[in-house]
Amino acid sequence: MNAITNIDHEQLRAECRRLKDQESIAFTAQARDCGVAYGSFTNWLGATYAGNNEAIAEKVTHWLAARTERAAAVATLPTAPTFVATPTSTAIMTLFTFAQSSPDIVVVATSAGVGKSTTAEEYKRTRPNVHLITMRPSTSGTHTMLAEIAEVMGIEERTVNKLARAIGRRVHGSNALLIIDEAQHLAPAALDELRSIHDAWGVGIALVGNQTVYSRLEGEGRKSSLAQLFSRVGMRLTQARPRVEDVTALVAAWGIDDPSMTRTLQAIASKPGALRAVSKTLRLATMVAKGSEGPGGSVLTDAHIRAAWKQLGDTLSE
Numbered sequence: 001m002n003a004i005t006n007i008d009h010e011q012l013r014a015e016c017r018r019l020k021d022q023e024s025i026a027f028t029a030q031a032r033d034c035g036v037a038y039g040s041f042t043n044w045l046g047a048t049y050a051g052n053n054e055a056i057a058e059k060v061t062h063w064l065a066a067r068t069e070r071a072a073a074v075a076t077l078p079t080a081p082t083f084v085a086t087p088t089s090t091a092i093m094t095l096f097t098f099a100q101s102s103p104d105i106v107v108v109a110t111s112a113g114v115g116k117s118t119t120a121e122e123y124k125r126t127r128p129n130v131h132l133i134t135m136r137p138s139t140s141g142t143h144t145m146l147a148e149i150a151e152v153m154g155i156e157e158r159t160v161n162k163l164a165r166a167i168g169r170r171v172h173g174s175n176a177l178l179i180i181d182e183a184q185h186l187a188p189a190a191l192d193e194l195r196s197i198h199d200a201w202g203v204g205i206a207l208v209g210n211q212t213v214y215s216r217l218e219g220e221g222r223k224s225s226l227a228q229l230f231s232r233v234g235m236r237l238t239q240a241r242p243r244v245e246d247v248t249a250l251v252a253a254w255g256i257d258d259p260s261m262t263r264t265l266q267a268i269a270s271k272p273g274a275l276r277a278v279s280k281t282l283r284l285a286t287m288v289a290k291g292s293e294g295p296g297g298s299v300l301t302d303a304h305i306r307a308a309w310k311q312l313g314d315t316l317s318e
Contacts, residue, residue, distance in 0.1 A: 007057040034063045081253040086246035089119040095235050096123045100177035103204035104234035109214035113274030114242050116208050120179045129176040135185040145190040168201035177204040184209035195229040214238050242274045260302045284308035
């Protein structure tokens with residue numbers, strides 16, 4: 001770290017106080033981000049620090065400069081469409097609606113980047129009594145799964161053997177839907193617990209995840225461990241990759257109508273990451289275009305898209 005000379009301590013202190021008052025960045029967070037002990041930081045703020053004030057001021061200066069650089073970088077990022085109604089997302093919405101209104105159990109199993117999670121978020125945003133819970137490897141068991149559901153629903157029950165009943169009472173008679181995202185992480189016993197909640201309390205359940213979700217149900221559903229759950233699945237959607245129409249809708253939402261650019265983006269969508277890869281590529285490509293020199297440098301082209309995709313770690317065959 002290069003030494004900084006002629007540091008205006010009072011100006012730095014004033015900026016730290018402004019960040020606390022106007023942007024709600026607590027002094028504890030500021031001290032942590034600067035890499036300074038909280039006690040030393042607050043003493044420096046009050047001009048009572050007996051140690052090396054220059055060293056603290058230098059760390060604060062570098063931290064503030066980094067904040068400015070990050071803000072400038074964020075400002076150049078294009079705003080991606082928050083939600084695009086693709087044919088696949090419409091089909092997923094239909095399953096959610098069926099599960100909630102029946103109530104029933106449905107399964108959405110697709111590869112990564114097809115849009116199942118963003119569709120689940122949009123469904124929750126636009127419908128009442130929808131609870132979206134995202135599973136992780138650490139919530140694969142029955143108890144950890146129930147605790148995660150209770151946390152999302154704001155249920156304060158902590159007794160393990162009462163969790164399922166508390167969740168059931170909360171959703172009973174409310175025409176609710178539980179969307180369990182990343183359901184591939186759940187163990188068979190946890191999946192069967194969801195089936196039991198559905199049976200006992202009449203709540204719709206949507207199991208959303210990668211393609212192993214349905215393959216497990218289809219394979220193990222012939223066995224006793226998941227047979228009852230498999231027999232209760234009312235509707236299912238399995239899809240290995242996005243439809244051509246999905247990519248067309250996403251590209252149109254980005255305001256792109258150039259045929260060559262569309263072909264390139266269709267090719268990107270066929271790679272791992274699918275629609276998510278398209279959006280990431282377009283965000284980077286737009287930044288590359290904005291940074292291009294010369295007349296018309298800010299106009300997005302197919303070359304910018306290909307350069308962005310190459311930078312993200314892959315290339316397209318000619």
